[in-house]
Amino acid sequence: MGAKGEYYPSKLIGKVLKIFCISNFVFDMVSFHRLLVVYPWTQRFFDSFGNLSSPSAILGNPKVKAHGKKVLTSFGDAIKNMDNLKITFAKLSELHCDKLHVDPENFKLLGNVMVIILATHFGKEFTPEVQAAWQKLVSAVAIALAHKYH
Amino acid sequence: MALSAEDRALVRALWKKLGSNVGVYATEALERTFLAFPATKTYFSHLDLSPGSAQVRAHGQKVADALSLAVERLDDLPRALSALSHLHACQLRVDPANFPLLGHCLLVTLARHYPGDFSPALQASLDKFLSHVISALASEYR
Numbered sequence A: 001m002g003a004k005g006e007y008y009p010s011k012l013i014g015k016v017l018k019i020f021c022i023s024n025f026v027f028d029m030v031s032f033h034r035l036l037v038v039y040p041w042t043q044r045f046f047d048s049f050g051n052l053s054s055p056s057a058i059l060g061n062p063k064v065k066a067h068g069k070k071v072l073t074s075f076g077d078a079i080k081n082m083d084n085l086k087i088t089f090a091k092l093s094e095l096h097c098d099k100l101h102v103d104p105e106n107f108k109l110l111g112n113v114m115v116i117i118l119a120t121h122f123g124k125e126f127t128p129e130v131q132a133a134w135q136k137l138v139s140a141v142a143i144a145l146a147h148k149y150h
Numbered sequence B: 001m002a003l004s005a006e007d008r009a010l011v012r013a014l015w016k017k018l019g020s021n022v023g024v025y026a027t028e029a030l031e032r033t034f035l036a037f038p039a040t041k042t043y044f045s046h047l048d049l050s051p052g053s054a055q056v057r058a059h060g061q062k063v064a065d066a067l068s069l070a071v072e073r074l075d076d077l078p079r080a081l082s083a084l085s086h087l088h089a090c091q092l093r094v095d096p097a098n099f100p101l102l103g104h105c106l107l108v109t110l111a112r113h114y115p116g117d118f119s120p121a122l123q124a125s126l127d128k129f130l131s132h133v134i135s136a137l138a139s140e141y142r
Helices: A003-007 A010-038 A040-049 A055-060 A062-080 A090-099 A105-125 A128-146 B005-036 B038-044 B054-072 B074-080 B082-092 B096-113 B120-138
Strands: none
Touching: A010 A040, A010 A055, A010 A062, A010 A105, A010 B120, A040 A062, A040 A105, A055 A062, A062 A128, A090 A128, A105 A128, A105 B096, A128 B005, B005 B038, B005 B054, B005 B074, B005 B096, B005 B120, B038 B096, B054 B074, B054 B120, B074 B082, B074 B120, B082 B120, B096 B120
């Protein structure tokens, strides 16, 4: 079932898109860094990233920033393809399963971190209704990313 | 892993800042939970869940009081929350999978109202604190 049609009232879609366009600098720098700090076990996938020994080391790490950009780009694809998430993320799903061996639980963790960051930046605008739309989106992205796991 | 001295200090400092607003924020967290995770409403069919509901506010205050008790008794959470755990397990019979959903919405609420304070370090400490609360709440289930 397409995420956009039945699950998201169109007004909230508009708000989600507006928030995303304004906020992509937020995601770029902050959400991935925050994931690694708040849930330190997620660092297990990034042994090759170098120094992750402290929050400031993580914040200053260029590989963390670069990976944050990749994640942001993928999320942009999600926003453009809300009706087709499983197809959009099919190859990425296979990659995360077969090559990267990432537990899909981590996708949920990152989704929730993104929601919290949005709350810090958008305050009053991040109403319960807007949050609910974002929770659906991050959950749908997590499901799509896990879809090709076997 | 037990809460570190730094975790405790951060959580206590934030709670002091929340002052008498804990009930307001717990109520908002409940409202967010019902909207973001509609299945959680199944436990509240006896309440009026419409926006601004006095019954939801009253329940929010109960949640707030329990969390404030937890903040006071960080050294002894399982015992402090034992009666509440028993209640949720045996009378209310709430699936413990729901506790992290309210925990998350509480973090979102606090992030929305205290953005300047909501550093990664504070978020980590609060998240750990809520995990401990959730464990204590689930401890009497079986």
